[in-house]
Amino acid sequence: MSDSRQPGLPRQGTLDPMTDEDSRYEAVRSRDARFDGAFFFAVETTGIYCRPSCPAVTPKRAHVRFFPTAAAAQGAGFRACRRCRPDAVPGSAEWNVRADAVGRAMRLIADGVVDREGVAGLAARLGYSPRQVQRQLTAELGAGPVALARAQRAHTARVLLQTTGLPVTEIAFAAGFASVRQFNDTVRAVYATTPTGLRAAAPRRGRARPGTPTAGVPLRLAHRGPYQARPVFDLLEREAVPGVEEITGTPGARTYRRTLRLPYGTGIAAVEERPHTGTGARPGGWLDARVHLTDLRDLTTAVQRLRRLFDLDADPYAVDDRLGADARLAPLVAARPGLRSPGAVDPDEVAVRALVGRDTAAELVRRYGKRLDAPCGALTRLFPEAAVLAGAEPDGTLGALTAALADGAVRLGPGADRDAARDALAAVPGLDDPTIAAIRTRALGDPDVAPPGLDAPDSWRPWRSYALNHLRAAGELE
Structure with missing residues (x-):
């Protein structure tokens, strides 16, 4: 799976968010929203990962780790910040620009292919073996296709929990989880709370009201x-x-x-x-x-x-x-x-x-x-x-x-x-x-x-x- 990006292809904004950690920390220190979705940072002392523009107090550089995707941060054991909601950022522009297999894979995962067809279906659409896809995504993004799809399911679950009045069990399957247990475990791992707690934490603007699913x-x-x-x-x-x-x-x-x-x-x-x-x-x-x-x-x-x-x-x-x-x-x-x-x-x-x-x-x-x-x-x-x-x-x-x-x-x-x-x-x-x-x-x-x-x-x-x-x-x- 070769990288077919065009030579000199610009990345997000004016720095390369995937390779220059000092520049990434400067973006975090200045709360630069231009890089939301381009990378994520996690704080080892709190166990939380955030978007670059998070309004919380900037952590010390020695305590910060950087990740190319939310899934990579979650895989490393960090939970999503409740203040800046890093799962709600725009997607990385790189995946829409890139014409190589990694870019294509990310577009397919976003479209729900892994949830519907599994990793084997994703690999077949790309023309590679599941092992090749797993290896390349993990090498570039810090997470394989299953973890990337899991992070996306968690975001969908949060949206449904906080904007509809659907029962939690229905939301679990609507978000693409195979079981209620898997759903509960994922919500706890990503948001450090239960589905009921996540629903209760919804902003007033988005809180579900009885009967609103039909709306x-x-x-x-x-x-x-x-x-x-x-x-x-x-x-x-x-x-x-x-x-x-x-x-x-x-x-x-x-x-x-x-x-x-x-x-x-x-x-x-x-x-x-x-x-x-x-x-x-x-x-x-x-x-x-x-x-x-x-x-x-x-x-x-x-x-x-x-x-x-x-x-x-x-x-x-x-x-x-x-x-x-x-x-x-x-x-x-x-x-x-x-x-x-x-x-x-x-x-x-x-x-x-x-x-x-x-x-x-x-x-x-x-x-x-x-x-x-x-x-x-x-x-x-x-x-x-x-x-x-x-x-x-x-x-x-x-x-x-x-x-x-x-x-x-x-x-x-x-x-x-x-x-x-x-x-x-x-x-x-x-x-x-x-x-x-x-x-x-x-x-x-x-x-x-x-x-x-x-x-x-x-x-x-x-x-x-x-x-x-x-x-x-x-x-x-x-």
Whole structure:
């Protein structure tokens, strides 16, 4: 499993959080929120691990240990800080940028693959043996796939305990635990309290009330640094496909709603636009969301797919530093710091929509989209699956693309090999280069895509997708 990162790839912010411990301690000492999620620190005298921006008194350097993941800190015997809640930080931007097997593995684990298919399923998707995957993840991240998935389950459990009125037993299985005993042991190990105690410690804002499970699960989708919400919501509003998506409200206070097809059932997600955030003394913020699910086991997957759609794990400091050094882009970056490159909740859906456009996509939904058992206002259907479209519309480029998606010739999921996907897309008859570029940017979440014919210099790499969004936001590109 070789590391295929591009040479000179920037990491979080202006330092390398994975190798320079003195710089990491300085980030902790200054409570620098830019590095929340990039690494974690633990205090040996208290047995607690935290995010870099934890507001508690800074411990002495001799007592501090650093970890690349929360799972690694938990594996070393540290419990999560109740004050800074390190499990609620944005994910490391590195896993979305990296195209190697470790990056792909982290995206798949976040999507819940280990919980659904085990380590063997994860390894099969990556094309390696379980032993190779275990060895590489442990070497780089300090934790194997089971431990990484366990840390994620613990976070899901905390969210459900503190935001719904569900019985503890139901939450255990909804969070992905195999037994109530395993659930109780994990909560004690990670949070140093019982599930009941964790529920009682919920912030007043998030405390569950009787009967609230039917109202969905309220969430705060954290991001680091500034976040330009308006361009993202503008794009989603222009592209919204009736029946599957809708935007309500006015600019600055809009709500995006859409249906979700998930591994165990279906869902409806609502995400609220917030004014431009992240420019104050404590950079970062969140988008408020609510997710309604037919099966709560899908919560982790639904959250991760929303995070990819809104590009919430990006590192805007690394992006803006690189692009802001270019004479053409500098004024655009200054005007819109933290501009994001939206992704997708369903990569196959985005591929089809990139090919056919909004109006035809709406017609495909009307004809072939599965109706929800419980429609919610204007949201009535799921976007049709590739296999359904391949059977119903077998001719032309649409038929060729959906057939390739359905039979696995083209793979666009979170663990996809981006180079292999690019080559497979190029082999689809009639699929032109601009459409392939759009699919790579949105469906694969590739941060470094330049459409054919545009002069995108190497100095923009590895953030050319973000550079194009700046040009479009400034009206220099369609």
